[in-house]
Amino acid sequence: MMKRRVCSHDMFAVPDSSFVLKGMGGEMYFCNLRCFCLWSVQKVEPFCRR
Ligand SMILES: [Zn+2]
Numbered sequence: 270m271m272k273r274r275v276c277s278h279d280m281f282a283v284p285d286s287s288f289v290l291k292g293m294g295g296e297m298y299f300c301n302l303r304c305f306c307l308w309s310v311q312k313v314e315p316f317c318r319r
Pocket of ligand 1: 276277278279280281299300301304
């Protein structure tokens with residue numbers, strides 16, 4: 270069964286080789302590292318912050 274994968278930041282459909290974050294209550298998918306950084310900043314996580 271294929272699970273639909275969408276970017277957690279912009280909700281775009283992401284390919285199989287996309288950036289995957291595991292943990293935090295499941296798997297999250299991102300187009301790339303940039304989407305992940307933007308998303309993590311919105312979630313106020315100390316990741317990709319300076
Ligand atoms: Zn994205």
